[in-house]
Structure formats: structure tokens, C-alpha cells
Amino acid sequence: MQPFTYYMPTKVICGRDCVLSQGECFKALGTHALIVTGKSSAANGALGDVLAALAKNGQTATVFDRVTPNPTVACVREGVALLAAAGADCIVAIGGGSPMDAAKAIATLAVQERTDDEIFAGGYEARALPMAHVPTTAGTGSEVTPYTILTNDAKETKTSITSPAMFPRLAFLDGKYMAHLPVASTVNTALDAFSHAVEGMLSRNATPLSDALARESLHILYPLLRKTAGELTLDERDALLYASMLAGMTIAQSGTTAVHGMGYALTYFYGIDHGRANGLLLGGALRLCEKKKVPALADILAACGDTLEGVCVTIDALLGKKEDIPRARLEEFAVRAMGNKNIKKSAYEPTEEEVRAIYLGAFGR
Amino acid sequence: MQPFTYYMPTKVICGRDCVLSQGECFKALGTHALIVTGKSSAANGALGDVLAALAKNGQTATVFDRVTPNPTVACVREGVALLAAAGADCIVAIGGGSPMDAAKAIATLAVQERTDDEIFAGGYEARALPMAHVPTTAGTGSEVTPYTILTNDAKETKTSITSPAMFPRLAFLDGKYMAHLPVASTVNTALDAFSHAVEGMLSRNATPLSDALARESLHILYPLLRKTAGELTLDERDALLYASMLAGMTIAQSGTTAVHGMGYALTYFYGIDHGRANGLLLGGALRLCEKKKVPALADILAACGDTLEGVCVTIDALLGKKEDIPRARLEEFAVRAMGNKNIKKSAYEPTEEEVRAIYLGAFGR
Numbered sequence: 001m002q003p004f005t006y007y008m009p010t011k012v013i014c015g016r017d018c019v020l021s022q023g024e025c026f027k028a029l030g031t032h033a034l035i036v037t038g039k040s041s042a043a044n045g046a047l048g049d050v051l052a053a054l055a056k057n058g059q060t061a062t063v064f065d066r067v068t069p070n071p072t073v074a075c076v077r078e079g080v081a082l083l084a085a086a087g088a089d090c091i092v093a094i095g096g097g098s099p100m101d102a103a104k105a106i107a108t109l110a111v112q113e114r115t116d117d118e119i120f121a122g123g124y125e126a127r128a129l130p131m132a133h134v135p136t137t138a139g140t141g142s143e144v145t146p147y148t149i150l151t152n153d154a155k156e157t158k159t160s161i162t163s164p165a166m167f168p169r170l171a172f173l174d175g176k177y178m179a180h181l182p183v184a185s186t187v188n189t190a191l192d193a194f195s196h197a198v199e200g201m202l203s204r205n206a207t208p209l210s211d212a213l214a215r216e217s218l219h220i221l222y223p224l225l226r227k228t229a230g231e232l233t234l235d236e237r238d239a240l241l242y243a244s245m246l247a248g249m250t251i252a253q254s255g256t257t258a259v260h261g262m263g264y265a266l267t268y269f270y271g272i273d274h275g276r277a278n279g280l281l282l283g284g285a286l287r288l289c290e291k292k293k294v295p296a297l298a299d300i301l302a303a304c305g306d307t308l309e310g311v312c313v314t315i316d317a318l319l320g321k322k323e324d325i326p327r328a329r330l331e332e333f334a335v336r337a338m339g340n341k342n343i344k345k346s347a348y349e350p351t352e353e354e355v356r357a358i359y360l361g362a363f364g365r
Numbered sequence: 366m367q368p369f370t371y372y373m374p375t376k377v378i379c380g381r382d383c384v385l386s387q388g389e390c391f392k393a394l395g396t397h398a399l400i401v402t403g404k405s406s407a408a409n410g411a412l413g414d415v416l417a418a419l420a421k422n423g424q425t426a427t428v429f430d431r432v433t434p435n436p437t438v439a440c441v442r443e444g445v446a447l448l449a450a451a452g453a454d455c456i457v458a459i460g461g462g463s464p465m466d467a468a469k470a471i472a473t474l475a476v477q478e479r480t481d482d483e484i485f486a487g488g489y490e491a492r493a494l495p496m497a498h499v500p501t502t503a504g505t506g507s508e509v510t511p512y513t514i515l516t517n518d519a520k521e522t523k524t525s526i527t528s529p530a531m532f533p534r535l536a537f538l539d540g541k542y543m544a545h546l547p548v549a550s551t552v553n554t555a556l557d558a559f560s561h562a563v564e565g566m567l568s569r570n571a572t573p574l575s576d577a578l579a580r581e582s583l584h585i586l587y588p589l590l591r592k593t594a595g596e597l598t599l600d601e602r603d604a605l606l607y608a609s610m611l612a613g614m615t616i617a618q619s620g621t622t623a624v625h626g627m628g629y630a631l632t633y634f635y636g637i638d639h640g641r642a643n644g645l646l647l648g649g650a651l652r653l654c655e656k657k658k659v660p661a662l663a664d665i666l667a668a669c670g671d672t673l674e675g676v677c678v679t680i681d682a683l684l685g686k687k688e689d690i691p692r693a694r695l696e697e698f699a700v701r702a703m704g705n706k707n708i709k710k711s712a713y714e715p716t717e718e719e720v721r722a723i724y725l726g727a728f729g730r
Binding site: 001002003004005006007008009011012013014015016018021022175208209212213216235238239242246 | 366367368369370371372373374376377378379380381383386387540573574577578581600603604607611
């Protein structure tokens with residue numbers, strides 16, 4: 001057995017109304033919480049539940065609901081300033097990947113000062129304010145990872161930051177918050193989760209346990225993936241959220257690979273949703289794995305219970321009409337992507353030529 | 366999906382010579398370690414590796430190697446006294462379940478005083494000295510659970526104590542420490558691990574994630590179980606240890622059930638090794654599950670890749686000649702067992718009559 005490490009210290013609490021029924025768990029976090037969220041958490045009911053749970057515990061809260069998709073350093077700085085002004089000693093994140101990632105950066109920068117130049121320089125200590133995360137999409141898995149991904153304007157991409165203290169103390173999983181999620185958001189976030197499980201298995205840092213978690217995730221997620229374009233029952237929402245969490249546990253061990261590394265340019269320059277960006281590139285990456293006879297591909301397909309062709313057809317059906325991106329831009333992205341650290345983490349070791357072919361193929365160029 | 370919780374915060378480090386190569390991880394535990402172990406850890410090389418790793422970090426250590434099988438409260442008290450006298454601020458446990466369980470109790474009682482009467486009364490706070498565990502058998506899984514099982518003379522049984530702080534901070538898994546483990550120890554501890562995975566799936570507290578971990582454990586463990594009576598390669602030792610850890614992660618969520626609850630009497634009154642005691646009772650419990658049409662049984666057998674008959678034959682072959690226990694004692698144990706909390710946690714809800722039948726069947730009475 002190759003050497004490996006497993007670590008995922010977040011306590012995960014799953015079930016209908018768990019924020020309310022297990023709300024006493026918030027007590028250990030602190031006395032005044034900064035709630036980091038976007039605009040939709042009030043509508044889906046999550047904000048109300050968290051505020052009720054905190055109030056019942058005698059905890060107070062300040063709401064920071066100005067997190068936008070693909071959070072910037074400026075947004076994080078605004079959150080840190082509000083946290084300090086409010087005297088908050090803990091954080092509750094509510095939302096999709098953007099509020100959760102912003103919350104992790106706020107929790108870290110609140111106790112470790114960094115200049116803008118140093119933010120992406122790594123070397124963070126394992127210190128952060130304690131956090132609880134309440135995902136309201138089933139995709140990012142950020143509630144069980146030690147990563148935050150922020151927009152990096154200096155490098156014109158999105159860049160991850162990591163520290164063991166970025167694992168939330170608590171994650172509350174309740175599919176009811178996704179009951180009225182728009183179809184496009186459901187599809188895109190499910191593609192993100194699918195990509196996490198697949199990329200985890202294609203990572204050079206895959207471990208026996210991350211693979212087991214990924215297989216379990218795919219086994220549950222893949223049949224649901226086909227359904228995300230239609231109506232989902234609340235049970236299916238719960239299952240999707242659970243599978244997304246398993247995929248998060250996977251990448252917490254293995255990290256992501258070329259698909260994520262390549263997708264960031266599509267998001268940064270064309271505003272393509274993160275999950276959709278991964279979905280656009282995933283089919284090409286899987287075909288490359290077949291060509292290069294990557295052993296993990298067979299395990300991925302077995303866990304999905306489908307053929308490579310079937311998986312590609314499923315993804316394509318969810319993606320619909322592709323964006324119109326000039327060939328020259330895609331070729332430029334291929335050059336850029338080779339500088340991304342995630343590329344080197346792929347077990348299939350894509351060359352620049354292969355990365356270019358995936359980009360071009362994704363948009364029918 | 367039924368509500369459930371997942372929590373397992375231990376960092377697990379696996380691989381050949383990981384205590385030495387990842388020894389810097391010990392640094393965060395403290396400055397002076399109490400090493401809690403039995404007599405064999407010097408011979409299997411684990412004690413030497415731990416002492417070398419600590420010394421390299423500039424950490425000092427006091428060795429407490431007087432832990433005996435089925436540790437008593439007196440043994441734990443002796444460890445707490447030595448810890449205090451030595452001024453130790455952290456603990457490294459080396460050994461099978463007995464040193465690991467003793468270490469957890471020492472780490473807890475060192476910061477939470479209890480009279481002998483109160484030790485098994487529960488209600489422990491989530492406070493304990495930080496611990497690293499180095500298992501030298503593949504069976505207990507204690508390195509990734511929040512439980513310690515101590516001999517409870519007042520009730521003439523073994524009783525578990527739990528607190529979230531009993532999860533070790535670190536677990537180092539290296540099959541080399543088992544290279545010269547006697548066959549009987551290998552067999553008995555493997556039966557313990559097998560019982561954990563099976564009982565986890567038969568628990569009323571089973572969760573989707575504990576089941577996934579149990580299936581993965583059984584998939585690896587069951588084919589190896591048949592081999593434990595012979596020579597194992599070092600790779601097989603590693604795999605057995607990994608599967609045992611997965612089974613530990615399982616029961617960390619689900620707890621154990623009737624088999625463990627019934628086994629304690631065999632250990633307390635007849636000195637039967639803990640793993641063997643479980644093995645003796647497991648076949649009968651599985652047959653009862655078949656009779657009662659417990660759904661999890663099919664999942665267990667599928668993960669093992671064998672029939673119920675095949676599993677029972679495998680276990681019986683490993684057990685060999687059964688102990689000679691009078692029928693009257695076994696009937697008395699059945700009455701006792703009904704007071705054990707683990708009985709009620711079994712999905713198959715055994716009646717006293719059924720518990721009696723399992724005891725009698727186990728010894729051919």
C-alpha cells in the first residue's frame with residue numbers, strides 16, 4: 001500500500017431541520033457569529049433557521065450578505081472588517097461555494113494578517129475562527145474541505161488557499177434549502193460535485209480511502225445527475241447533497257486536477273459558472289484517460305454504472321448549447337493552464353497539446 | 366434519508382516507516398509524552414520508532430509499559446499517577462486495544478477526576494490530553510474511535526466509556542509492527558475487526574456513511590480473514606490494518622451491538638480473548654439475522670463476496686476447538702447480557718431466548 005494520509009475533522013450533521021433540531025451544536029463556536037452569505041439564503045429559509053438556532057442558544061449574530069459569486073479579496077476584506085467591528089468570535093457560512101469559501105478566508109485572515117500580495121503565497125498557519133457551514137447547493141463540498149478558492153486578479157484566474165484550520169467545525173446538511181433552487185444552479189453544482197468525485201479518482205494524490213469515498217459518491221450521484229435537469233424530490237435533494245459531501249471528502253484528501261485547473265480561465269474570462277466550466281471540460285478529460293489507458297477510468301465507470309460514451313452523453317445533455325469562445329482564446333488558455341498546479345496533479349499527465357485539444361473539443365472548435 | 370451524524374477527527378497516517386518519516390506530527394502534541402504500552406512494543410519495533418521520532422523533535426518521554434490485556438481501573442490510575450509524576454502533557458499509545466484503551470482513559474482521567482464509582486457513569490466532558498496512537502495489531506480500530514473499554518469489576522463485565530476528546534489526534538498505521546505477531550493474535554484481532562464491520566451494519570445506529578465504510582472494510586478484510594491462520598505478507602498486514610481502521614471508523618459512528626455485548630462475559634469470566642469471543646458469537650448472530658430477514662445481511666454478504674454458510678465456515682475454521690463452558694453458565698450469561706446496552710442497539714433486536722440460543726450454539730451446547 002502506498003503511503004497516505006486521511007484527515008477530515010468536520011462534524012457533519014445530516015437530516016431534515018437539523019439546523020434547528022441540532023442547533024445546540026452552535027454553542028461551542030462562540031458568542032457572536034458573523035453570518036457569511038449571499039442574497040438567496042433568506043429566501044431558501046437557511047438564514048432564518050440559523051438565526052433561530054443561535055437566538056435559542058443566547059448567541060448573537062451579524063449578517064454579512066454581500067458575498068457574490070467567485071468572491072474577491074476585496075469581498076473577504078469587507079467581511080473581516082465587519083467581523084472586527086461587530087466583535088464576532090465565530091462564523092456561520094450559509095450558501096453555495098462562494099459564501100462558504102469567503103467565510104473560510106474571512107475566518108483565516110481575521111487571525112492571520114496578510115497583504116494583498118501575500119494572500120495567495122501559501123504557508124498559512126493552522127489557525128482560524130471556528131466555523132459552521134450550511135450548504136444551500138449540492139456541489140461544492142466546501143463544507144468538508146480545507147480549501148478556499150478566491151478570484152486572483154493579479155494572475156487573472158481563481159486560486160486556492162489551504163490550511164487545516166479551514167475545515168469547518170460543523171456542517172449541517174439539509175436538502176430542504178435546495179427545494180426551490182433553479183434548474184441551472186442544480187445542474188451546474190451537481191456537475192461540480194461529479195467533477196470532484198471523478199477528479200479525485202484521477203488525481204496523483206488519490207488514496208485508498210479517497211477512492212472509496214469517491215466511488216460511493218458516484219454510485220449515488222451519477223443516477224441523480226441525469227435527473228437534475230427536471231424536478232427532484234426532496235429525498236433526491238438530500239441524496240445529491242450527501243453525494244456532494246462525499247465528493248468534498250474525496251478532494252479534501254486528493255485535491256482536484258486538470259479539469260478544475262482549466263476551468264478557472266473559463267470562469268475568470270467568460271463568467272462561466274464554475275460547475276458548468278468543469279462539466280464542459282470533463283468529457284474531454286475522460287476521453288483522454290481512455291486514450292492513455294488510465295486504470296482509474298474503469299473504476300469511475302463501474303461506480304457510475306455506465307460506459308464512457310454514456311457518461312459523455314449525460315454530461316452533454318446537461319450542458320446544452322455551448323458558449324461561443326474564439327479558438328485563439330482557447331489556445332491561449334491552454335498555454336496559461338500549463339502553469340496551474342492542478343494540471344501536474346492529474347494521473348493522466350496532460351501535455352499542453354492535450355490540454356489544448358480538451359479546450360477546443362469542449363466548444364466544438 | 367434518515368438523520369445522521371458523521372464525526373471522526375483523527376488524522377490517520379499510513380505507510381511503511383510513517384512514525385519516523387512523519388514524526389514531526391508528534392510536535393503539536395506537547396513537550397513530554399507518557400508512552401502507554403504493553404511489553405511487546407519494544408520487540409515489534411514500535412517503541413523504538415516512537416522514541417526516535419520524539420527525540421528528533423526534542424520531545425522527552427516516560428514509558429508506562431504495565432498495561433495488561435483487558436485493562437482495569439487500577440491500571441489506568443497507575444498510568445495517571447505516573448503521568449502526573451513525570452509531568453507529561455500528552456500521550457502516545459502503542460499496542461493493541463488494551464494499551465490504546467488504557468491510554469484514552471488515562472488521557473481523560475488526567476484532566477477529569479472521577480471516583481471509582483463514577484468512572485462508568487458517563488457524562489464525560491470533551492476534554493482529554495492530546496494523544497497519538499500506534500496500533501500494533503489489526504483489529505480493535507481503537508485508534509479512530511471515541512471509546513475506551515475497561516474491566517468493570519463492580520458489574521463483572523467490560524464497560525465502554527466515551528467522549529469526543531477520546532478520538533486520538535493522530536493514528537500511525539504501519540503493518541511492519543505486525544510482521545511477527547503470533548498467529549493466534551492475528552486471527553483473534555482480525556475477527557474483532559470483522560465483527561466491528563459486521564456489527565456496524567447490523568446496528569440500529571448505522572448510517573449511510575458508516576455502512577459505506579463497513580462495506581469497504583469487509584471487501585478488503587474478508588478475503589484476508591481466511592488467510593490469517595497462515596503466513597501473511599507485509600502488504601497483507603498493511604491491508605488488514607487499513608481494513609481494521611475502516612471498521613473502527615464504522616463503529617465510531619454506529620457503535621457495536623449484541624455480539625460485543627455478549628462477548629464481554631466470555632472474556633470476563635473465562636478469559637477468552639476479546640476478538641475470539643466476538644468470533645464465537647458472530648455466526649449465531651448472522652444466522653439469527655437470516656431468520657429475522659434483516660435487510661443488512663444481504664449487504665454484508667455481498668461485501669464479503671460469500672454466502673452465509675461460507676462466512677460461518679470461514680469463522681469456524683479460524684476458531685478451531687471451542688472452550689468447554691457449562692450450559693448453566695451460558696444460560697446465566699444470556700440473562701446478564703439482556704442488561705447490556707449494546708443488545709438494544711442491534712437492528713435484529715434479539716430476545717433473551719435468542720441470546721441464549723446464540724450462546725449455546727457458539728459452544729455446541
